[in-house]
Amino acid sequence: xxxxxxxxxxxxxxxxxxxxxxxxxxxxxxxxxxxxxxxxxxxxxxxxxxxxxxxxxxxxxxxxxxxxxxxxxxxxxxxxxxxxxxxxxxxxxxxxxxxxxxxxxxxxxxxxxxxxxxxxxxxxxxxxxxxxxxxxxxxxxxxxxxxxxxxxxxxxxxxxxxxxxxxxxxxxxxxxxxxxxxxxxxxx
Numbered sequence: 001x002x003x004x005x006x007x008x009x010x011x012x013x014x015x016x017x018x019x020x021x022x023x024x025x026x027x028x029x030x031x032x033x034x035x036x037x038x039x040x041x042x043x044x045x046x047x048x049x050x051x052x053x054x055x056x057x058x059x060x061x062x063x064x065x066x067x068x069x070x071x072x073x074x075x076x077x078x079x080x081x082x083x084x085x086x087x088x089x090x091x092x093x094x095x096x097x098x099x100x101x102x103x104x105x106x107x108x109x110x111x112x113x114x115x116x117x118x119x120x121x122x123x124x125x126x127x128x129x130x131x132x133x134x135x136x137x138x139x140x141x142x143x144x145x146x147x148x149x150x151x152x153x154x155x156x157x158x159x160x161x162x163x164x165x166x167x168x169x170x171x172x173x174x175x176x177x178x179x180x181x182x183x184x185x186x187x188x
Contacts, residue, residue: 035112055099
């Protein structure tokens with residue numbers, strides 16, 4: 001049986017074996033290698049490893065220590081300004097999904113796996129997509145024109161690795177609270 005070219009992803013093509021589970025493993029391995037090479041390239045260019053970390057909604061850099069020499073991160077709180085998850089599904093371009101609502105260590109800033117930890121779930125989702133079953137919509141927060149994943153980091157990682165340009169999502173509008181600003185839902 002001859003292999004077929006399945007996708008063109010960022011100028012690279014990959015071959016499908018026709019065996020869904022093997023293809024899913026290959027997709028994970030390729031994404032993991034890309035994460036490794038991105039980390040290595042950043043290191044060789046002298047970039048801090050935190051620059052390749054998956055951004056978290058509400059994190060803002062701060063300067064701490066003597067003369068601000070040691071950078072830190074402050075986490076702003078956020079609040080919903082709309083109903084949780086709109087009633088209908090919408091298509092969201094993957095390149096507008098900037099990060100996640102909660103810290104995640106197993107993906108880099110482009111949702112590539114940085115360890116073996118997400119392998120089983122990633123491969124299961126990839127196999128579902130490759131066999132035509134698709135995947136459930138993700139849940140996103142929308143803040144400042146960008147999207148952050150509330151539920152669906154693995155699904156975003158698989159969609160990106162397979163070269164998808166958008167995902168089906170339920171979106172909830174949120175806004176960041178400024179430091180020291182009282183929350184609107186507190187009564188005191």
